[in-house]
Amino acid sequence: MENTPTFYQKMQTDYPEVMKSVSRLGEATRAEGPLDEKQAQLIQLAAAAAMRSEGAVHSHARRALKAGATPEEVRHALIVLISTIGFPNVAAAVSWANDVME
Incomplete structure (x- = not known):
């Protein structure tokens, strides 16, 4: 792979x-x-961010992109978590997602 x-x-x-x-x-x-692959990967990406799992954020960001998500959608799926998991956790997750998008 x-x-x-x-x-x-x-x-x-x-x-x-x-x-x-x-x-x-x-x-x-x-x-x-009923969720499609892109939706499922974005949900799993959010869970990975909440767990603070850098490897899982890398994996699910990559898989979400492969399933048709745009970089903006990947970042937005993380940004909407700020009120739930906090800015520092989201900032880390966006940084990790950027590792595979840049």
């Missing part, structure tokens, strides 16, 4: 069945409802 972090590739090598199961679970949860 293009742009897949080295540690994730190692996890896939070391634990192939676990990682396949994680991937299938993600696919199944997104397929169960």
Whole structure:
């Protein structure tokens, strides 16, 4: 997979069945409802920001863009979180998202 972090590739090598199961679970949860891939990735991006997970913000920003989100939509999905998770957390998440958009 293009742009897949080295540690994730190692996890896939070391634990192939676990990682396949994680991937299938993600696919199944997104397929169960009416949200499209872009919407699902933006929601997961917001959750990653709330968890302060830099790697997950990178991953879901990248996936949201691949699913058709614009950089402005990615940034807006984070900016709307200011009143929920606070400005410092959002600023960090925007910085991490910019890592994959710039």
